[in-house]
Every structure is written in C-alpha cells, then in structure tokens.
Amino acid sequence: DLxxxxxxxxxxxxxxxxxxxxxxxxxxxxxxxxxxxxxxxDRYPATSTRRYIDFLQDQLAWWDKExxxxxxxxxxxxxxxxxxxxxxxxxxxxxxxxxxxxxxCSKSQVSLDEASCSNEKAAEQKCSTAGxxxxxxxxxxxxxxxxxxxxETFLQAQMRAVVRIxxxxxxxxxxxxxxxxxxxxxxxxxxxxxxxxxxFNAHDKPHVPSCHHDLADxxxxxVYEDKYYSRTFGLSDPCTASCCPTGPxxxxxxx
Numbered sequence: 507d508l509x510x511x512x513x514x515x516x517x518x519x520x521x522x523x524x525x526x527x528x529x530x531x532x533x534x535x536x537x538x539x540x541x542x543x544x545x546x547x548d549r550y551p552a553t554s555t556r557r558y559i560d561f562l563q564d565q566l567a568w569w570d571k572e573x574x575x576x577x578x579x580x581x582x583x584x585x586x587x588x589x590x591x592x593x594x595x596x597x598x599x600x601x602x603x604x605x606x607x608x609x610x611c612s613k614s615q616v617s618l619d620e621a622s623c624s625n626e627k628a629a630e631q632k633c634s635t636a637g638x639x640x641x642x643x644x645x646x647x648x649x650x651x652x653x654x655x656x657x658e659t660f661l662q663a664q665m666r667a668v669v670r671i672x673x674x675x676x677x678x679x680x681x682x683x684x685x686x687x688x689x690x691x692x693x694x695x696x697x698x699x700x701x702x703x704x705x706f707n708a709h710d711k712p713h714v715p716s717c718h719h720d721l722a723d724x725x726x727x728x729v730y731e732d733k734y735y736s737r738t739f740g741l742s743d744p745c746t747a748s749c750c751p752t753g754p755x756x757x758x759x760x761x
Contacts, residue, residue: 508597515593519586526579612743618734619725623749626724633717640714647709654706661704666695726750 550557677686721727735742
C-alpha cells in the first residue's frame, strides 16, 4: 500500500528532523564538559611551547565535529522531507489511477451484467417460440391428418384405378398380349407403391427440450459472480441489471 509507504516515510522524517532540531537547540546551550572548554593544564603543561596552539587546535576540532553533526542531521532531515513529498506524490497518482480504473471496471461490469440479461431474455424467447411453434403446427398437423384419413380410402381407390389403366396400356407393347391381360386382371394393386403412398400414418409429436440456461452466464447468480468477479470481491458492485434480484448479491461491494 503506497499510502502506508508514505506514512512510514513521514514517520522517518519526524525522527530525522527531531534529531536535527535537538542538535540545533543544544547549540545554544553549553555543550561538552569543562574539560572540553577550559584550559586544562594537565593536558597543556606550562613547559610546552605549543600549549596554546594545541589548545586552540583541539577546540577547533571539537567545534568542527559539533558543526558536522548538526550539518549531517540537517541534510538527513531535508532528504527525509523530500522523500515524503515524492512518496506522497506517487501515492496520490496511484490512488487516482486506481479510482479511474475502478470507475472503468464499474461501467464495464454494468455493461457485462446487462448484456447477460439480454442474452438470457433472447434465449428464453427463442426457446418459448420453438415450443409455441411445435404446439401450433402439431394442432394443424392433427387437423390435416384427420381430414386426410377421411380422404385416404377414396384416394387409394382412385390411384388403384390409375395404376390398373396404366398396366393395361402397357400390354400393347408386349409380344404376348393375352398373358399381359391376364396379369393385369389378377394383379393386386393395393400394394403398389403409388397406392401405399396414399396412406397417411400418424406420427409422434416432436420433442421440444425444456428451456435451460447456464446460470454461470446469467447475472445475479452466485455461480455467475464466482465466474466473472471471483478476483474482485469487495471491489465489484452489487448487480443492478434488469435480471438481477433485489438486495445484495453474493459479492456485495464492501467499499
């Protein structure tokens, strides 16, 4: 979490700047011990011709050390401030990108959910139309079959007469006309394919499968939310599409 990183950087800055502030404050008060500031005759004996030079050089070195400590702490403080500004900038930019992405995802979710509802509605209508089509045509078929059965005997008789005439007409092309006449006279025309074609048999009603939808592709169902939003729990919004039930969904937003 970049916001936590920025928060940690600020805490580190507070520590560094407090240390620097303490060094600056201490500069206005006596620092060190009496041995650091007073002319120590044991350290600088009267017999030494460099006693004053050594004393002043030691004082310069001690104060230079104090100065470098203050300077180093100030630089650390300033660097810590810059780090905080940079990390807060990065965190703010990341938050903006996150909000924009989440808004885009929310709009995409609405489109996906509504498309799912439209698909379900179209599938239901298609399924219902298919069932209605079968029912309507089955009624027409049965009505036609009843009428056809009434006409069946008459039509078969007419077709037998036609086939018989055709048989007699064909004997003039035979070498033995008498045999051909006898054949046509005793032939059973009831089994002729043209006659049996006039038989109207009843058929079973076509089977219409029950309407079925894969709930994993229908918005509002838990299997749908698990399929499409399983990695966005707490980020995906409750479903508001036309086919979704009212109330919180399986993955209700925790924003």
